[in-house]
Amino acid sequence: MKNKYLPTAIGLYINYIIHGMGVIIISQNQKALMGQWNTDLMGVAKVISMLGIGRLIAIMISGRLSDKFGRKPFIYLGIVTYSLYFFGILYSQSVNMAMVFAVIAGISNSFLDSGTYPALMESFPKKAGTANVLIKAFVQIGQFALPIMLKVINTSNMWFGWSFVIPVIVFILNGLFLLRRPFPDQDAKENQQPEIQAVKFKRQPKIAIEGVCFIIYGFISQATFYLISQFIGVYGEQVANMSADNANLLISYYSTGSLICVAVTAALATRVRPIYLVTLYTFISFVTITIMWLFPSPTVMMIGAGLVGFFAAGGVMQLGLTVMGEMFPAGKGTITGIFYTFGSIASFLIPIAAAAIAKTNVRGIMFFDTIIAGIGFVLAVIIFIRYRSTVDLSGDKEEKSSLQLTETQAKS
Known part of the structure; x- marks a missing residue:
């Protein structure tokens, strides 16, 4: 609890609640999206498959660039591009357009991973295992929360698009929260101190x-x-x-x-x-x-x-x-x-x-x-x-x- 990077870690975990929602949000809204895109389940499946392609495209290079330019810029790149994905899917009028934004989501996931995992390992060098495993818990929280959100939206006869807009609002608020939070790699450079190693x-x-x-x-x-x-x-x-x-x-x-x-x-x-x-x-x-x-x-x-x-x-x-x-x-x-x-x-x-x-x-x-x-x-x-x-x-x-x-x- 005395670790000064704890607030930073909380903000990083909140991002993964939204990521958990983003992974399943297309399948959870598939009926509405099929009508909007004028397609069937196969078309929706094609869009979902693009998530993996986007991740594969970016994860290698984003990790290397994270070491060069720092963790924080890639956290914000992830937030911005993931927000673009939510709005892009929501307003896409065809499967092909939606596939483009799904690729962007995969790239966004790579940005978040390449900034978050190293930041957590550097923030908690003696407890890096616990810090990294907890990411999976927050992803599950997001995947648990989204269906509940959709049920409330549907029973209230609200626009299905709120399930896309609310995650973006959370992203924006969390981005503002992280803006002034310290990151260990930044501190190490500013103070010219070597990073604390776990072993x-x-x-x-x-x-x-x-x-x-x-x-x-x-x-x-x-x-x-x-x-x-x-x-x-x-x-x-x-x-x-x-x-x-x-x-x-x-x-x-x-x-x-x-x-x-x-x-x-x-x-x-x-x-x-x-x-x-x-x-x-x-x-x-x-x-x-x-x-x-x-x-x-x-x-x-x-x-x-x-x-x-x-x-x-x-x-x-x-x-x-x-x-x-x-x-x-x-x-x-x-x-x-x-x-x-x-x-x-x-x-x-x-x-x-x-x-x-x-x-x-x-x-x-x-x-x-x-x-x-x-x-x-x-x-x-x-x-x-x-x-x-x-x-x-x-x-x-x-x-x-x-x-x-x-x-x-x-x-x-």
Whole structure:
């Protein structure tokens, strides 16, 4: 609570509430937008797909530029371009025009990520895992709040466009709030002080080994949970012989597990180094997916969906980025861009590959995900071993001894 960057962090998290709304706002307003664009569900789907393309276009370069020009400019670029997206979608009169603004939304997301993740890691170097995982919680808050907002708008017979205008108003107010808030990279430049690092090194990590492992892990971690989120309903119905209604509920178990993980991980990451959580979470998700492939029953699917949501989708990707930021502290914007670029590539390639597998063998989808999760665990083990060989962990013992001494003094 004494950290002077706490108000800054609150403002950054508020941006992600609006981002959470922005991701689903087209699908939530699809009936009104189909009429406005004179299209069908396929046209709406094309517009939504452009979000990923925009993100893929910008995330690499925006991360590098964030290191050069600072975090704050990219936060404001994200706010301005995201606001343009909301108004652009609202007033577009065709699918093609809406697709342009959807690409802008993906670029906006890249701007926010390349400014926010590094800013949070720099603001809370000792609790970077918790700070990054909490982003996912605020995205979920936005996705929870938007349907409620729309229900109020619809029951009050108000214009559907208010669901687009209100987020922009919040963006503007939050932008004004952040205007005078300090950012750690700015302070470091002004005071000519080196950035506070979360870890000390016995020897420097190597891009050719640890760096490559992290980059591939960015792809694998996204692929693991994205595949489940897109195909678990089909797998439950056709392979585990679940009814259509019960199979559709699997995504709810998955989402619940993800939300619970955010809360648990936010607490654990203040006490345990993120590298341990990455290794544990990746292992359990691998085991869970393997069991879902080998023993596809309704009970296994319901329990497995919740566990995969927890251990694969509840923040392990953010934790992986946090560990990468610890091992390569110079250029956090650049590594954020690289890490999430490969995650975005997975979002495109994996569904295509899975759809091809599903044409002949739906069960093969889970086998495919088992292989992906297995590769992820092997990478996590390599990263864990390299982390322990490069990072000086002696501070953990000193910190533990200090904590025990404090507790003893408090009791006496």
